[in-house]
Amino acid sequence: MSVLVDSKYLKNFTQAIFERMGCPVDQAKVAAECLNQADLRGVDSHGVARLGGYIRLWEKKRLNAQPNIRVVHETPSTGVIDGDLGLGLVTAPEAMKLAIKKAKQAGTGWVAVKNSNHYGIAAFHAMMALEEDMIGISMTNASPLVSPTFSKSRFLGTNPIAVAIPALNEPPFIIDMATTTVANGKLEVLQREGKDAPLGWAQDKDGLPTTDSFALKNGGSMLPLGGDRLHGGHKGYCLGAMVDIFSAILSGANYGPWVPPFVAFLDPPNDPVGDGIGHFLGAMRIDAFRPAGEFKSHMDNWIKTFRNAETIEADKKVLIPGDPERELTIQRLEEGVPLQEAVVEDLHRLAKQFEYNFNPEQHA
């Protein structure tokens, strides 16, 4: 069962909770916007449902509500930011702002972030580049749940990559993908429904193929994009590894099995190899390559061409990256965001803890 709640109401609630946790107003606002975009775009696992997770990290003193976010190193086209254990929801947009500023002057800007926390959906940060006529790139490492090919060790996160590319009259092209076969949220949906997972999504604790949607909870691990070796799983492992290295070894954050878990009930390793988790953000000015108008008109042609590719089944049209999320955003802005009962209960607990008058039922 789920209830529909007005997205703006949820955003205001989220901002208020972050403020009461101690965040400065502007930081609470951008953090709330990031979670809200996840809810609108259909990434339910990364929206308001995750708010309690951040609070619990803060209670454990693993998250700093008033970070001193500092640029610790820079060149004309690069920078490194120390997030001071703040919300990734806040440090990543700061890093993207710096990348955009660098790109304005040097053509491109690339910023690695250390000492951060979970940064929400990757696309939110990449999309900041669009209004500047830039290509935005965003990636982050994450709690280790994924095994390298031929291994049963959980050594990588779902390590997403987002790429946002502007078009002219067509909507922008927006990739936002975990480098695993599926995001963890997809397994959680199957768990709630008591359903099995397709083969290729996860392996059991012995590294054998499994359809158990609870595989992770039973000591198993997620599989890199591609699944097993025969189907290219080693390429997903490569991509996840690249994200880990760009995000954490360039910046000085924790990598691989040392990445602190998002869930507060699991302690981080006591022998860290860096600070917090890491992100990597990039911005490339279109007109550092060719006039933006030319580029964007070819993007329109690319998009229209691919949208009109010959379909296999009449009812399944060919999609452009970003299409499903954009359609869902329009729908959810109108109809509201569907929240699972367990999520609503968790939000009520948070509201009580922070003395906020939370009435989702009156904002459907």
Place this chain on the structure above:
Amino acid sequence: MSVLVDSKYLKNFTQAIFERMGCPVDQAKVAAECLNQADLRGVDSHGVARLGGYIRLWEKKRLNAQPNIRVVHETPSTGVIDGDLGLGLVTAPEAMKLAIKKAKQAGTGWVAVKNSNHYGIAAFHAMMALEEDMIGISMTNASPLVSPTFSKSRFLGTNPIAVAIPALNEPPFIIDMATTTVANGKLEVLQREGKDAPLGWAQDKDGLPTTDSFALKNGGSMLPLGGDRLHGGHKGYCLGAMVDIFSAILSGANYGPWVPPFVAFLDPPNDPVGDGIGHFLGAMRIDAFRPAGEFKSHMDNWIKTFRNAETIEADKKVLIPGDPERELTIQRLEEGVPLQEAVVEDLHRLAKQFEYNFNPEQHA
């Protein structure tokens, strides 16, 4: 049946043929080095076996042996190169040199190339950054053989991505992957052996799953990394699309179905949307982020940690990207490069055409 031929002999032969085609000596040399590295690294489809393909493009006047390679646009961290229809084997290293030069000054360098041809293995160009203590990135679009998810149109190439990252005492971390489940060369191996392909590699002309290793020749298409939608094939489609856009729309080359086919017996579309095919090369100076020694010692730790991940089967160790190619290089430098009989015959034809005294049997 295959014969083993000394790799240096093959490299000298390749350089001589390129010279006799009209390439300047230094360009013939780098082109031969690129094909040779493919043979050593085990990418047999991109080595000397492909030499005849370049010659046939040149005969059709689709390849310029004496190109005027020009930088047509630049900013402190970016550049665009017009390859003047030269060998991609030559224009891509030129572009990488420019990217490295930019990175020395601005921290990173990013160069898009138009009006080029097939550039060999992606890793060759990315690896140029290693000796400069930089991360190298290389991608290219290619002959359209791959269908977007839910489509049976061949709209994308196998569009590879290579990333080369230096370590300290460990060998470098080197990704070189097609953004499809497998590279086309893997299908060709099965064809020669008369074997079926696993499900998830290709689809037939109606877009249905197939195990036909000749699917491409029968009007079918290759599948993006991940295979079908349920197993994340839309993510492989996203990655292939990104490579196409970075390589061709940023540079002004042909993209999607307009990419000129590598095989000379297929004519390019008569309504081009750009010039030749496109590449995208990048170089990031490590110490634009943190001291190179620090970074590389953490890379060693990353590599050792992953190499020692717990295995599923005792006889299958966990690999680091680049391991298999490095091991094969050592072996082939010693034992020689295995060439299929059909390849040897093709090389004899080329030798005759260019009046070169070719004796592979005496250089085993």
